[in-house]
Amino acid sequence: MEEVLQVANEFGVWILAGLVVSIALVQAILYYKLSFKAGEELGIPKEDCKAAFKTGVITSIGPSFAVFVIMVGLMSVIGGPMAWMRLAVIGSAPAELTAAQIGANAYNADFGGAGYDLTAMSVGWWTMAINGAGWLLFVGFFAHKLEKLRDKVAGGDKKWLAVLSGGAMLGVFGYLNAGSVLALGGEVVAVVVGAVAMIVLLKISEHYSVLKEYSLGLAMLVGMFAAVLLG
Amino acid sequence: MKDNLEEIWYKPVKKIGMATLITAVIGSFGPLLYLYFTRGVYPPLDAALSAWALVAASFGAAYFVEPISYYAILGLAGTYVSFLSGNISNLRLPASAMAQEVLEVEEGSKKAEIIGTLGIIGSVITNLIGVTLAAFIGMRLIEVFPPIVVDAFRDYTAPAIFGAVFGQFTMKYPKLAPFGIGIPLILLGVFDAPLWLVILGAVFGTILVARVFYQKGLIE
Structure with a gap:
């Protein structure tokens, strides 16, 4: 394992991982510029565009710290560069771990244990790459078709489009919460307290609007620490 | 004006999206080439194929189901950004929803799409800083935080933020x-x-x- 990880942390792997990470950065910069241009066309003030960007930055500090914690764990099993690349692009830690594990098992090796040599690691890398490619290729080739599908479903009714987005959001997050609710313990505390805290914070921010952009981050912290205390 | 938006938004969005996602697919196989050229190591065909079949069995449905399910919320540019950068449920969707909430745009409108996309881009920047810090000084930095904080973030960030976003839309x-x-x-x-x-x-x-x-x- 030691020797395998040494290869996984070689300078050349860092460079190649860095190239992929930089694609995400380049894409973000290009879309940032494009958004301002389109915003101008739609009559959105520049300050509003900046405020939207800033809200995204602030809202994601908490969850990014969680990704940070998970990534440090992941680095010790798949090496620094691969963890960096997989969590900056496409990845989520559970999917990557599963893929690396499936890869090693397909080669009859225990992930990180008996028989885990360079070849076993290469099967793991292959599996992570081919798995990520599934999402990237589908979205790369077909995302613009989904735009047409949405237009069809909405049928030009703007009010219905708003309700549709709200329904989709409740469905997605209902699905994401269902697992935690059924898991009981700390997780269900986090869900319920997080939800209640968010509602309270948004009510308060109707009077103190500066609070609004921090509300999600704060609600998350309240939910988490309630879970630690009561879970 | 709508045709104008087609020219200055949708067309370049699609071009950039396709180019970056497909480049990322190619790039993500780079480390494998490195192993081959420096060590002569590569995945044996039978193991590669059976591993592919196994991950496809576990995640294959998600390749299609997730982009389709999230599309109404993310929009075109948001979809390209989110699926390139991952962490969609815990970072991208909350960032998009909060940007729209703070700017009070009408959901599902073109304005909402631009504002949501900018929120998502903001979250990409934070996330890139986070993972890059983790890659280079993560091991040392993590010892600074008390274990209870680290455990709380590891175990409960996802359910707490999922609950909070659900609360936000329950109000609406x-x-x-x-x-x-x-x-x-x-x-x-x-x-x-x-x-x-x-x-x-x-x-x-x-x-x-x-x-x-x-x-x-x-x-x-």
């Missing part, structure tokens, strides 16, 4: 919220349905209920 559509949580709970808890079916049922089931309520004038 209180009549839809019971269906949003109820449908997946029944599918998962009573029928033990596979996850791809649970997500499709939750999203499109709730949209269907929304449609009925909307037509009956129960929500606006």
Whole structure:
């Protein structure tokens, strides 16, 4: 394992991982510029565009710290560069771990244990790459078709489009919460307290609007620490 | 004006999206080439194929189900950014929803799409800083934080933020919220349905209920 990880942390792997990470950065910069241009066309003030960007930055500090914690764990099993690349692009830690594990098992090796040599690691890398490619290729080739599908479903009714987005959001997050609710313990505390805290914070921010952009981050912290205390 | 938006937004968005995602697919195989050229090591064909079949069996449905289910929320540019950068449920969707909330744009409108996209881009920047710090000084930095903080973030960030976003939309559509949580709970808890079916049922089931309520004038 030691020797395998040494290869996984070689300078050349860092460079190649860095190239992929930089694609995400380049894409973000290009879309940032494009958004301002389109915003101008739609009559959105520049300050509003900046405020939207800033809200995204602030809202994601908490969850990014969680990704940070998970990534440090992941680095010790798949090496620094691969963890960096997989969590900056496409990845989520559970999917990557599963893929690396499936890869090693397909080669009859225990992930990180008996028989885990360079070849076993290469099967793991292959599996992570081919798995990520599934999402990237589908979205790369077909995302613009989904735009047409949405237009069809909405049928030009703007009010219905708003309700549709709200329904989709409740469905997605209902699905994401269902697992935690059924898991009981700390997780269900986090869900319920997080939800209640968010509602309270948004009510308060109707009077103190500066609070609004921090509300999600704060609600998350309240939910988490309630879970630690009561879970 | 709409045609103008097609030219200055949708067309370049599609071009950049396709180019970056496909480059990322190619790039993600780079480390494998490195192993081959420096060590002569590569995945044996039979193991590569059976591993591919196994991950496709576990995640294959998600390749299609996730982009389709999230599209109404993310929009075109948001979809390209989110699926390139990953961490969609815990970072991209909350960032998009909060940007729209703070700027008070009408959901589903073109303005909302631009504002949501900018929120998502903001979250990409934070996330890139986070993972890059983790890559280079993570091991040392993590020892600075007390274990209880580290554990709390590892175990409870996801459910707390999922709950919070659900709370945010419960305020907007209180009549839809019971269906949003109820449908997946029944599918998962009573029928033990596979996850791809649970997500499709939750999203499109709730949209269907929304449609009925909307037509009956129960929500606006």
